[in-house]
Amino acid sequence: MSEPRVLRIAMNGVTGRMGYRQHLLRSILPIRDQGGITLADGSKITVEPILIGRNEAKIKELAAKHDVEHCSTDLDAVINDPSVDIVFDASMTSLRYATLSKAIGAGKHVFTEKPTAETLEEAVDLARQAKAAGITAGVVHDKLYLPGLVKLRRLVEEGFFGRILSLRGEFGYWVFEGDHQPAQRPSWNYRLADGGSMTTDMYCHWNYVLEGIIGTVKTVTSKTATHIPQRWDEYGEAYTADADDAAYGIFELETPEGDQVIGQINSSWAVRVYRDELVEFQIDGTHGSAVAGLNKCVAQQRAHTPKPVWNPDLPVTESFRDQWSEVPANGDLDNGFKAQWEEFLADAVAGREHRFGLLSAARGVQLAELGLQSAAERRTLDIPEITL
8 A cells, every 4th residue: 555645734823722722633633643534536645734833932842742843933934845735824813814825825725714814805815816826725614513513404404494494593601801810712812903803703603604504694783792891911911802702693594495594693702601512503493493512412393392381470390401302413523623624635635626715714704894894883784795
């Protein structure tokens, strides 16, 4: 058997939380350590990460800890290295457009976190650049690979819901201010000047979740808030948190069959969790309903739907949660980030388009922009189609 082809991946931003935990630790290193992946034609590919960061000591420490041979603080030099096949970016949003543009210009395949840019104009420009260059571009759409949403999507495809009426989503948790307890998220997330914003961050996710499960997003009505106006950074210094830390959105959706669906998603870094998982989506339809989180999905069919009676004078004696049935996985579902990485790597080797590319990401940036505009103008906005 021939040796597997080695793909050299420049990984920018792996000292950050997502870049390190999900992409390096739970995706690329496992792919490397399992000996790579086998493609449809029987050939094998494996990966060789090159760690890139601004802090030389930290990047060298990570490389030594995980037996990674190459690391660098010179992003431009690595991008222009002809032996590098793929450039991955998980750095700050404000730096992403320049990084991806350089990588595409150097003829590299790109895989990136989102948002792909700070503005719709830049996001669309990246999609045009990638198309002109003929490279394979992938954007993280991890939530569609989560076991809970995989099950939810399967129920949609099987017609479980009948005509879908609505989708409701709840996301978020309490991010500590940083004074008495360190915050769980970097301080730049809460400063507008650094690209922070709940809307900018999460509406990019919600766009592909809504597209991937329900259908096209047609309108947005949004309300944003900065519930916590002062926070403390990584050095214990107080700063003004002027970015929105919560976004409350209503979305008009259209299924492929032309049915109209109302979506509602609340996103907040200033909410305490009283639900089974940090994110949950509920779909209600004429024939059934389902609730999905990161891993679990429960459903209730029309025939099994109880008939509650409103009586505020008596305590509730039935357990509503016990009236739902768990939806089985019916298969092994790997880490969502790793699963998408493997799919992207196969596409890059084949030279074909990845199903979640820069155009899909641009629609996410568009929804975030329009969400912020909707909140500022206090009105519902239509979402025009993007064409390259």
